[in-house]
Amino acid sequence: MPDFWDLYLSSPAVVDGVVYVGSGDGHCYALDAATGQLTWKFATGDVVHSSPAVVDGTVYFGSWDTFLYAVDAATGQAKWKFKTGDDAENHNQTGIQSSPAVVDGTVYFGCRDSHLYAVDAATGQEKWKVKITWINASPAVREGRIYFGTSIPAFFVALDAGTGKELYRFDAHVPVFSSPALAGNLALFGSFNGSLYAVDLASGKQVWEFQTEAAKKNAAGCLNPDGSLNFPALFPSRYFEETMFHAGQKLFTMGAIVSSPVVDGGVVYVSSADGCLYALE
Numbered sequence: 001m002p003d004f005w006d007l008y009l010s011s012p013a014v015v016d017g018v019v020y021v022g023s024g025d026g027h028c029y030a031l032d033a034a035t036g037q038l039t040w041k042f043a044t045g046d047v048v049h050s051s052p053a054v055v056d057g058t059v060y061f062g063s064w065d066t067f068l069y070a071v072d073a074a075t076g077q078a079k080w081k082f083k084t085g086d087d088a089e090n091h092n093q094t095g096i097q098s099s100p101a102v103v104d105g106t107v108y109f110g111c112r113d114s115h116l117y118a119v120d121a122a123t124g125q126e127k128w129k130v131k132i133t134w135i136n137a138s139p140a141v142r143e144g145r146i147y148f149g150t151s152i153p154a155f156f157v158a159l160d161a162g163t164g165k166e167l168y169r170f171d172a173h174v175p176v177f178s179s180p181a182l183a184g185n186l187a188l189f190g191s192f193n194g195s196l197y198a199v200d201l202a203s204g205k206q207v208w209e210f211q212t213e214a215a216k217k218n219a220a221g222c223l224n225p226d227g228s229l230n231f232p233a234l235f236p237s238r239y240f241e242e243t244m245f246h247a248g249q250k251l252f253t254m255g256a257i258v259s260s261p262v263v264d265g266g267v268v269y270v271s272s273a274d275g276c277l278y279a280l281e
Helices: 213-221 240-252
Strands: 013-015 018-022 027-032 038-043 053-055 058-062 067-072 078-083 101-103 106-110 115-120 126-131 140-142 145-149 155-160 166-171 181-183 186-190 195-200 206-211 262-264 267-271 277-280
Touching (some): 013 053, 053 101, 067 106, 101 140, 140 181, 206 213
Antiparallel strands (some): 013 018, 018 027, 027 038, 058 067, 101 106, 106 115, 155 166, 181 186, 186 195, 262 267
16 A cells, blocks of 8 residues: 555646656656656655646646756756745745646746745746745636635635736635636636635626535534634644644535536536535536
């Protein structure tokens, strides 16, 4: 049996007959798509949950070792690496779980150090960074704007892609690990409270909200009346491992939507921790 962290939590990217995927063993792998034979593997200093983006012969991905990497897609040789922030006090709010989006020569990605970064795709030089809060979700980029969710406090945020200027933030109340799907004039994303939100891209206003049955049934034990997290109920212990396990179990009873939705033919498909796959108009 593999160790718990030796998991493929990143999603694979398939380009020109090669599968690229990160692993909990600290590597990014390149495999022949037809045979599964190893082409190369690249070692980082910690687990790789970030899904790789492959653009113009370069593989971009983040690691929990605090670095964003750019690796040659053919050889597996490093082109550059970019250092994000450290947490000398708690040793917790560090590392990259967000998957990068590469648009017009810029790599955009979120980090657990509470920043959204824009980095030059060719050189790895920082263009700008914006401090908001802990970011696990991956950004979506369209028409000069970046859209992404955050953890605690929980927001859905829109930034100007050129400058990083904040355009708006929508209060999601509960951590958003789900990466947004952009469809028409809407951004669609899930939350740990078991809700799928549709937010107007232009204004940041909520258009509609879908709740799982588990969310309707179990929210009272996890949320305050205003929709925010009930911290005393979720985190009853001073022991980190114990309280995080308890909080995770409680949040998942609401049918947490951690996955990213997909839109096709006017239908939104999304899965939930309640064990269901939903199809919504």
